[in-house]
Amino acid sequence: MIIPPIPPIGASVAAGAAQVAATSGGLASAGVGAVGGAAPPGSFQNLLGQAIDSLNGVTNNATNVSLHAAAGTATVADATIASTVASLDTQLASALASKAVNSLNAIMNMPL
Amino acid sequence: MSSIWSAIDIAGTGTNVDQTWIDTIGGNIANMNDAVTPGKPVYQAQYLSVGERVDPSSMGAPGVGVGVQVNAIDLGSAKGENQYDPTNPVANAKGEVEYPVVDLGSQMTDLIQAQTSYQANAKVMSTAKDAYEAILNIKA
Numbered sequence: 494m495i496i497p498p499i500p501p502i503g504a505s506v507a508a509g510a511a512q513v514a515a516t517s518g519g520l521a522s523a524g525v526g527a528v529g530g531a532a533p534p535g536s537f538q539n540l541l542g543q544a545i546d547s548l549n550g551v552t553n554n555a556t557n558v559s560l561h562a563a564a565g566t567a568t569v570a571d572a573t574i575a576s577t578v579a580s581l582d583t584q585l586a587s588a589l590a591s592k593a594v595n596s597l598n599a600i601m602n603m604p605l
Numbered sequence: 606m607s608s609i610w611s612a613i614d615i616a617g618t619g620t621n622v623d624q625t626w627i628d629t630i631g632g633n634i635a636n637m638n639d640a641v642t643p644g645k646p647v648y649q650a651q652y653l654s655v656g657e658r659v660d661p662s663s664m665g666a667p668g669v670g671v672g673v674q675v676n677a678i679d680l681g682s683a684k685g686e687n688q689y690d691p692t693n694p695v696a697n698a699k700g701e702v703e704y705p706v707v708d709l710g711s712q713m714t715d716l717i718q719a720q721t722s723y724q725a726n727a728k729v730m731s732t733a734k735d736a737y738e739a740i741l742n743i744k745a
Contacts, residue, residue, distance in 0.1 A: 570620040584741045
């Protein structure tokens with residue numbers, strides 16, 4: 494069995510720095526649709542895709558700031574804030590997705 | 606810094622400033638006994654000059670501040686206090702050495718203030734998180 498070598502922390506931190514800069518905009522600016530072509534803009538599929546992209550960026554940011562904190566280039570407060578914001582964003586996305594699915598179910602269950 | 610969770614970000618600027626404050630106090634206390642030959646450059650105590658954070662990219666509510674920032678680090682007296690200590694290796698011909706002007710009493714009270722301020726900002730963060738979670742937990 495071959496165990497792949499663990500990359501040095503410095504490399505991951507350097508890779509993370511660009512990500513931190515790219516994703517620091519939060520929900521407001523992150524996540525411009527990576528989800529595919531056929532769906533019209535504003536469709537549920539598109540919005541869900543954007544939300545998931547944005548969430549991915551925020552959680553990546555939290556991971557990277559934690560790495561920075563561990564490497565000594567960010568404060569523990571920054572890491573705490575990033576992870577709190579990631580947690581809140583996850584809860585928000587989950588709440589909105591539940592609401593959307595509930596709305597869809599309400600329409601589908603409408604007696605015709 | 607722009608986020609829909611602005612209160613947490615604002616409190617974060619506060620904890621960052623308080624962290625810097627505690628760092629400078631630590632530096633001042635650590636260097637308070639740096640004896641030099643009179644006339645040589647002596648350690649100058651560091652004091653923070655802070656003010657309201659200015660960030661045009663902020664997306665908070667109009668007119669609401671976006672936190673606090675360190676504007677400058679001011680330096681204390683460049684002239685130290687001479688003390689008679691002829692056995693000190695850095696003493697001059699008159700047997701005097703020069704110590705930095707760092708008042709341990711005021712540094713310690715500043716440290717207590719900085720700690721309290723840090724805790725207050727952390728409390729704002731925690732309360733804001735609870736508030737945001739309260740609205741997110743409304744399921745019905």
